[in-house]
Amino acid sequence: MSAQTDCFVHDRLPPREQWPQMRYDLPELRLPDRLNLVEELLDKAADKGWADRPMLRSPKITLTYADARERVDRIARVLVEDLGLVPGNRVLLRGGNSIGMALAWLAVVKAGMVAVATMPLLRARELGEIIDKAQPAVALCDAKLVDELQLAREGRPGLREIVLFNAPDQAGSLAVRAAQKPGDFAACPTAADDIALLAFTSGTTGKPKAAVHSHRDVLASCEAWPRHVLKATPDDIVMGSPPLAFTFGLGGLLVFPMWAGASVYFPDIPYTPEAMVKLIGEVGATICYTAPTFYRQMAPFARQHGVPTLRQCVSAGEGLPDATRQLWKQATGIEMLDGIGATEMFHIFISSAGADVRPGAIGKVVPGYQAKVVDDEGQEVPRGTVGKLAVIGPTGCRYLDDARQSNYVQGGWNFPGDAFVQDADGYFFYQARADDMIITAGYNVGGPEVEDALLRHPAVAECGVVGKPDEDRGMIVKAFCVLKPGHEPGPELVKALQDHVKATIAPYKYPREIEFLPSLPRTETGKLQRFKLRQAAR
Template structure:
């Protein structure tokens, strides 16, 4: 079994962590699984519903039994503290059980995105030196294809739900034969509990490591102070559990307060509306694309489904535009709380708080427990209010890469983490998003944030989706280029291009308008729904070089 933690994770090389809130002061010995599950049973909340999945309900008492059985089975099969355990599922209860079981015995859960192919899995699993894979049979084929090239995996456990033949260990057989009782391994607060790999929007996926107290801290800071998470809440949505955003929204946050998580496999906008009605979702978590799809594909969704349970919505992954915020509030009567978080930081660290007046033009304030400043990327010095620069963050979580000392050094300045986003710190203390650092377009000496142009183009009713990048240009260095997915009955062509360009010129400084517009059927996206602008930039660069 592989237990060694790379030197790149040692505290001297890691971020400067701060714990300014009393909720963030954890005992030296702590295990995240016991805090998310066992504690509720011991304190009389065992009958609370922890998970709703379709028509099924799993109470906290039942969840503890399932976690204990799988934890015992993993120990019997040789999984040791510190081992990395790959958890490969859609959003199903077994995924939650598998992560918690690994963590309870002191191992490290490594959730895997469902759409990853064998080649990608080989890179991630070998890099993490994982010993065990727990996999849904519907996603087994890529694991089987990858197996000959996996250097450290010596056990595969399959959750068989579709009758797919396999010659691996069977999850149900193992858990049925295992004991119901399990004492948690005496993990410390700084032992690793979770590894998540970046989605690869800017290159090869990197492993981000998170400790037991860092997982808990996301709930005790953001979910506690910004969402006012409570026992009677039902968290639901469609971010995948292996996505840091989804892991928090659908696992950590509800289980931290004894609330309920609503899990839906492969959820489209209609599935989300059904889940709101059937599961009584109170906090809906998604990305701007999904909110827009709910509004466009189900324009009467708020009338055809019972959505009265909703008290707020949460958005992350892509910038939330004024248009989406206002349309959703008008239709569903709740506000969307935009937030910025990253796989490396584990969850949202800038947001408005429930009860605050939301300015849709800003992401919000630093989440309680975090500090933010905007710096000059060249000097590292803080820039004046109102001036754009690179966001630097410090808090109870920070950027710690697995075995990537080169990237680790680039990700920190004086212990502050650099998520890679361009922001303005406004005079009203709010932080206003401009772009990803690599989405900043420099044209004829002007700095143009691509998402700012996207938000204006999206205001046009003819536009379904849009991505804006800097395309190489001999004269200007770069020009603003928009890739537009028009709505079904819009006529793409010169007239629409002129309409879009004029609208941007009339809304923003004229130099920000897209000098080129290309119409496409769809935009390249990661599995988490983020637009892969890097692919568009690479394509433009390749065409320019040809």
């Protein structure tokens, strides 16, 4: 029986026939029907001998698992006793990566509410769309980011209160209220299928969607990729750039370290490539999460300063060009751990590490999941053939009140929207987003493959490749390039880059048009917004 008395999310789930089939094939995925995610990860840490081990680190403070539990319990009491929230209420969370943000997220979920974390760079209009969709009763907001949220709240009386965190001395702040509460709170007795969070997609294709995930979904994710591929230990110190409001960041920088008894370091300054490399050395970080573009920018600083404690470097969020993988390996000696996941699936479902890495491949399917490459009718295609990726496992897509559900889930399988090739050994090779495949004069060209070739040229810092409508060829390959300092755009460089691509990959894949830009459009999580490049190309 559900403990969530506010059924807003449950009532707006897709019709049952549109749900993905959930598979719990491994023994560790067969979880009890009643569980609270935070009780499992935080309250039971003491039973595993982790109570006095560090959990959350910053330049100013380190909290053990026992310290964090006490603070989470105080915040949970504020939510229930002061703010009058009940299980199932949505709580909007607005903040960058910090101990305060992590504690607030854990308290919301432990108290049985639904966490709605939002990217820190969102403006009032975007926040307003999320508020309209999720209907949160209360917001917990970093004091530095409250202005846009206050603007978004105007005319939306359903969001009845904004409580500030990371404002320890401010009257009415979360810290001041929590300090007056006892440090014990019994976790809400949620059903495993009660909702823990709404995760808004990062908007690479336009209007974001809200993916719904239960307590069972998140804990099952812990038993898949972290257990079988990442293999973190209690001695690991984790760092990274993806926001906690992004499922890549929530898993990598909070949930998965807690599952392993590890600790996470949150800096008090924004990451730059050089600052991250230096902090890895100062903190002794052993696991790093960031996007391929950031690894590429970090590589010269890693070569200069060294990263002696680092043992795992996880890349996800967008396709990893092999040029970037090799650049990082040359700089550090570390074989990057690539993975593909989805907000809709919570986290990574195809990945390989260490000796299992194959050049150019993302990896094999993560234990607990099944994946195949299919045609437009959903029939599996022969190995070596380009098709659409279909995935099934212990997590799956359920959108909140969104007609696009039937696009993502078909016949019980999840279709993340990616074009892949699977080889005879079961390795998956990313081609492009399915809608980014460029069909030019009858040839299929994957934008990421052309991008990888361009990135191997010494003049190119970043690039994005899309199809541009063309009367004669249907489409042509068009590249948008950001140049490294010291290189000037011009016809000579265009020809040099075109010749370079022709010499690197099949000549028909070369970009017939190249445009130089000062920067590329990206989401807050670092993903390239190819839809904006396609609009520009048209």
